[in-house]
Amino acid sequence: MFVKCSGDPLFLEPFWMQHAARSAVVVAGWHRMSYTFSDHSYISKELEDHIRRVHAVARNAVTKGKHIIFGGGSTQLLAAAVYALSINLSMPAEVVAASPAYPVYKTQTDFFQNTHFEYDGDALLLKNSSDTTANVIEFVTSPNNPDGNLREAVVSQGASVKAIYDHAYYWPHFTAIPAPTNQDVMIFTISKLTGHAGSRLGWAFVKDEDVYQKMQSYIEQAELGIAREAQLRALKLMKAILHADGREIFEYAYKKMSDRWRKLSDIVSLSKRFSIQEIPPLFCNFFEKVRGPSPAYAWLKCERKEDTNCTAVLRAANIIGRAGSLFNVEERYVRLSLLKSDDHFNLLLLRLDKLVAQDDDRKHHMNIL
Amino acid sequence: MFVKCSGDPLFLEPFWMQHAARSAVVVAGWHRMSYTFSDHSYISKELEDHIRRVHAVARNAVTKGKHIIFGGGSTQLLAAAVYALSINLSMPAEVVAASPAYPVYKTQTDFFQNTHFEYDGDALLLKNSSDTTANVIEFVTSPNNPDGNLREAVVSQGASVKAIYDHAYYWPHFTAIPAPTNQDVMIFTISKLTGHAGSRLGWAFVKDEDVYQKMQSYIEQAELGIAREAQLRALKLMKAILHADGREIFEYAYKKMSDRWRKLSDIVSLSKRFSIQEIPPLFCNFFEKVRGPSPAYAWLKCERKEDTNCTAVLRAANIIGRAGSLFNVEERYVRLSLLKSDDHFNLLLLRLDKLVAQDDDRKHHMNIL
Numbered sequence: 001m002f003v004k005c006s007g008d009p010l011f012l013e014p015f016w017m018q019h020a021a022r023s024a025v026v027v028a029g030w031h032r033m034s035y036t037f038s039d040h041s042y043i044s045k046e047l048e049d050h051i052r053r054v055h056a057v058a059r060n061a062v063t064k065g066k067h068i069i070f071g072g073g074s075t076q077l078l079a080a081a082v083y084a085l086s087i088n089l090s091m092p093a094e095v096v097a098a099s100p101a102y103p104v105y106k107t108q109t110d111f112f113q114n115t116h117f118e119y120d121g122d123a124l125l126l127k128n129s130s131d132t133t134a135n136v137i138e139f140v141t142s143p144n145n146p147d148g149n150l151r152e153a154v155v156s157q158g159a160s161v162k163a164i165y166d167h168a169y170y171w172p173h174f175t176a177i178p179a180p181t182n183q184d185v186m187i188f189t190i191s192k193l194t195g196h197a198g199s200r201l202g203w204a205f206v207k208d209e210d211v212y213q214k215m216q217s218y219i220e221q222a223e224l225g226i227a228r229e230a231q232l233r234a235l236k237l238m239k240a241i242l243h244a245d246g247r248e249i250f251e252y253a254y255k256k257m258s259d260r261w262r263k264l265s266d267i268v269s270l271s272k273r274f275s276i277q278e279i280p281p282l283f284c285n286f287f288e289k290v291r292g293p294s295p296a297y298a299w300l301k302c303e304r305k306e307d308t309n310c311t312a313v314l315r316a317a318n319i320i321g322r323a324g325s326l327f328n329v330e331e332r333y334v335r336l337s338l339l340k341s342d343d344h345f346n347l348l349l350l351r352l353d354k355l356v357a358q359d360d361d362r363k364h365h366m367n368i369l
Numbered sequence: 370m371f372v373k374c375s376g377d378p379l380f381l382e383p384f385w386m387q388h389a390a391r392s393a394v395v396v397a398g399w400h401r402m403s404y405t406f407s408d409h410s411y412i413s414k415e416l417e418d419h420i421r422r423v424h425a426v427a428r429n430a431v432t433k434g435k436h437i438i439f440g441g442g443s444t445q446l447l448a449a450a451v452y453a454l455s456i457n458l459s460m461p462a463e464v465v466a467a468s469p470a471y472p473v474y475k476t477q478t479d480f481f482q483n484t485h486f487e488y489d490g491d492a493l494l495l496k497n498s499s500d501t502t503a504n505v506i507e508f509v510t511s512p513n514n515p516d517g518n519l520r521e522a523v524v525s526q527g528a529s530v531k532a533i534y535d536h537a538y539y540w541p542h543f544t545a546i547p548a549p550t551n552q553d554v555m556i557f558t559i560s561k562l563t564g565h566a567g568s569r570l571g572w573a574f575v576k577d578e579d580v581y582q583k584m585q586s587y588i589e590q591a592e593l594g595i596a597r598e599a600q601l602r603a604l605k606l607m608k609a610i611l612h613a614d615g616r617e618i619f620e621y622a623y624k625k626m627s628d629r630w631r632k633l634s635d636i637v638s639l640s641k642r643f644s645i646q647e648i649p650p651l652f653c654n655f656f657e658k659v660r661g662p663s664p665a666y667a668w669l670k671c672e673r674k675e676d677t678n679c680t681a682v683l684r685a686a687n688i689i690g691r692a693g694s695l696f697n698v699e700e701r702y703v704r705l706s707l708l709k710s711d712d713h714f715n716l717l718l719l720r721l722d723k724l725v726a727q728d729d730d731r732k733h734h735m736n737i738l
């Protein structure tokens with residue numbers, strides 16, 4: 001049986017089981033049948049207020065003075081943002097992201113084949129470009145998927161350069177929060193905050209009125225806003241999070257993710273064949289102290305010269321990771337998910353432990369499971 | 370106070386209040402957190418089965434042998450279908466619909482500005498075209514929004530001509546069902562079946578495997594499927610509909626809509642200034658007898674020569690309809706909604722009655738309210 005490493009955030013399932021009474025929602029048959037809320041918008045104002053309050057507790061974003069838009073996961077908002085930032089340009093925008101980059105930026109931009117934008121690859125190649133007239137839209141993923149690094153835009157900012165900050169993982173669960181983020185376009189998703197990937201609910205904070213209006217139009221043209229049932233449930237989850245001082249979910253998630261990281265690191269550290277990314281301890285605005293790493297993914301590298309296809313090496317050990325090539329880097333890298341259920345993670349550890357034990361180079365091996 | 374005539378289907382709210390116990394749904398906090406169902410799809414197989422059973426009761430569609438896709442309302446599926454039918458063409462497809470036509474076909478096609486399709490206006494202009502090589506995608510709305518007429522494609526079918534059947538209103542609520550529809554691409558929505566517009570849940574039945582795969586990809590790229598909460602609630606509603614012999618909702622909806630139509634007709638029939646569309650009695654496959662009209666909208670015409678702007682005439686009487694120009698016909702026409710709440714409909718009748726009473730041409734006026 002294979003251990004598949006998708007980004008399914010089931011690690012929080014036990015948290016919601018522990019808070020069953022507070023997080024269940026009842027929807028009456030006649031409730032919220034209308035296209036719009038009573039203020040004629042597609043957005044629950046109450047949910048908006050609660051989302052802003054959760055950010056205030058996490059101390060991870062400056063939301064004041066910014067418009068909010070809901071979309072079908074962060075996925076739909078990524079496309080909406082590219083559309084809004086490019087639709088009035090006379091020349092098509094080049095959409096870029098620094099490698100290793102989350103694959104959806106490229107697949108989505110290619111898929112929708114709009115006349116106003118095209119995917120242009122690695123932002124690092126544009127970094128020192130002398131062409132300052134080209135229209136550029138840079139996706140900045142911080143912390144980055146796959147490697148968990150905190151990032152800033154790499155293309156020099158100017159009138160024709162725009163950035164979309166994908167902050168799906170910018171929560172104390174997955175990273176130290178050095179300071180609240182305060183960008184013009186910032187995208188978040190309930191999937192990586194509460195673990196409810198199936199709800200398909202993301203939100204964007206947007207500073208500029210015109211960009212906001214265009215993103216709104218995109219969601220309206222695409223599907224007249226998102227499901228009221230998802231918004232209703234999200235509100236219940238936000239209320240559950242905000243119960244007492246609102247810190248519990250962050251403490252729970254950080255503990256679980258850092259614990260997983262430590263266990264994985266312990267195994268990989270015994271090996272010369274494999275390595276994983278290094279994430280330095282950093283001061284965290286939420287915990288108000290220096291804290292260690294707790295990334296969503298391990299970015300595994302096969303160190304042996306002959307192991308050019310790391311995905312195949314892991315597959316032989318019944319581990320299915322995401323190939324480096326998907327992230328626009330060499331096949332020597334593979335992304336492993338630390339987000340899934342406890343059963344999944346424990347199986348992943350067992351398989352990795354076995355793989356590392358076959359490694360004759362290792363110093364000595366302890367059964368740490 | 371204005372009476373606004375949007376397509377919000379609140380007329381079924383009392384039905385769901387009467388069936389409160391059967392239609393309420395409880396969602397536990399840890400339920401359906403994953404991106405996918407256990408069969409790795411974005412679609413609840415159980416909901417799919419129940420939707421097929423509801424069609425079997427309504428006797429309005431041949432669903433056997435057809436793939437199903439869920440989207441964010443029928444709205445998203447319209448765009449997905451245009452995409453799927455055009456993406457492999459060497460020349461852009463001309464997207465058309467016979468006037469009067471639902472405005473979204475044009476606004477959506479224009480908005481997404483894909484290189485593979487463009488909106489080309491009225492299908493009737495292409496009907497007798499001698500150019501048989503052009504790629505054409507025709508939206509066929511049956512019954513039609515705004516006028517409730519049952520329709521067939523008007524552009525002669527051929528290898529380069531495809532049709533998308535928008536069957537949002539093809540339920541016994543709104544029309545006689547002469548026979549089950551059996552088209553290659555057929556789109557439905559929960560909005561006009563149960564009245565839950567806010568759930569943003571539509572479905573398409575697609576015959577061709579390749580078109581199905583491309584529409585699937587569209588929904589996946591756009592937002593990785595639609596909210597599990599909306600699917601869960603839709604399942605509960607379908608189960609409530611299918612209770613006993615499943616006929617109650619259709620009988621309830623037909624009674625209410627035909628009753629509304631009769632009341633409106635009675636008022637308009639007193640006037641020479643206004644007229645509404647004629648819908649002939651027709652044999653219905655669901656009721657197994659000839660039945661009268663029960664359309665979702667009244668397609669009102671201002672008959673006086675000087676009333677070239679019918680929207681303005683109604684607005685002066687505090688009624689806000691949708692202008693004929695939105696449906697690609699002259700301003701002499703206005704769409705009025707018969708779908709909204711009882712309060713809304715009664716207010717609409719009062720206002721119309723008052724307007725008609727001002728009409729000196731009328732034969733005689735009775736207070737029929």
